[in-house]
Amino acid sequence: GESVGLHLPTLSVQEGDNSIINCAYSNSASDYFIWYKQESGKGPQFIIDIRSNMDKRQGQRVTVLLNKTVKHLSLQIAATQPGDSAVYFCAESYTGGFKTIFGAGTRLFVKA
């Protein structure tokens, strides 16, 4: 069935280093992918998205890479800061569908 999963459940990085969070998806029909950040006690918050006609998209300190050949998505955070500590979810959906499928999440710890 459809699924969105993550390779690493937890990730610990040193402040100032770059972080990479990975995600695998299985539905080849998915054409829209989103990364969300969830801080403790809060709802998920949109970080960045990418459509299937793109391989890379950059935001402020964040970059999402999409490899459709191997159904892989990654989120890169540059110069990771303590405020980046949170759980990160990847999600997928497809045009014409009503639902978004979320992965289980990766917890990012930033060490000062």
Place this chain on the structure above:
Amino acid sequence: NAGVTQTPKFRVLKTGQSMTLLCAQDMNHEYMYWYRQDPGMGLRLIHYSVGEGTTAKGEVPDGYNVSRLKKQNFLLGLESAAPSQTSVYFCASTARRGTNTDTQYFGPGTRLTVL
């Protein structure tokens, strides 16, 4: 703009009690969703609505009912609460699918404990 708001923030119920969770959005979004989040399981879709007066089942609809009488509100009801419904509930909304605004905006969550 308040975005997506949820009421209440916390609630403790006894088994068999009923309650309604209220979600409101002021972004004129067409689509609204109710999710539950349990440790290690991510977000699971309970019910969703693609417009005023419409509702549909999601991944885990049993034990829940919903109503979308007004475009801005989406209500989640528990008729007879069970301990298995202890969870954090999130509401989300999004503009009409097919545009570049498929991003879901989430509320702050409702933490529900059923004893």
